[in-house]
Amino acid sequence: GAGVSQSPSNKVTEKGKDVELRCDPISGHTALYWYRQSLGQGLEFLIYFQGNSAPDKSGLPSDRFSAERTGGSVSTLTIQRTQQEDSAVYLCASSSFPSSYNSPLHFGNGTRLTVT
């Protein structure tokens, strides 16, 4: 079956521009997470959506970052006025937790963002 799909796979943008990153989770997964990973570093939690509940935005690094999840499925992460320090791989993951107690996270291939 289809896994988590992210687009674009690579994005190069100029400093100051806005970017949108898309994530299409596994069908039926109610939980959706965004992480970012800088080169050689661990995963940094950004935001978590669970069904129709208010998202947990506690990991967003600044108000330039926002995310939406429409219809409980596709999610878009938007970065406004990009800065060079935003360069990283942005990873999306979905899970059927909590409906499936032991459900793991399934990751997409990520979007590699480079801000020049």
Added chain:
Amino acid sequence: RKEVEQDPGPFNVPEGATVAFNCTYSNSASQSFFWYRQDCRKEPKLLMSVYSSGNEDGRFTAQLNRASQYISLLIRDSKLSDSATYLCVVNMGNYGQNFVFGPGTRLSVLP
């Protein structure tokens, strides 16, 4: 104290060796446990879930000790293709960032 801690590594082992990774977690109410592997410049991929009674998948064995809040991963007969970073992941079951990742342990299997 970090919520999930792992052996700092890196581990450099010869092919055919047996290697064990350890992980500890802080939240005694944690609900589920996983090992992921991450290859360089790739996304994390699920290696195996960790069950209370311990479980095995081919050359890989995972153990869970809830009393000590400790998880382990044993790799037998290491292959070159096992070279990767191994991530311990704990679902702490709280609202929000319930999947907590350890910092990872890097393994290099040498010919």
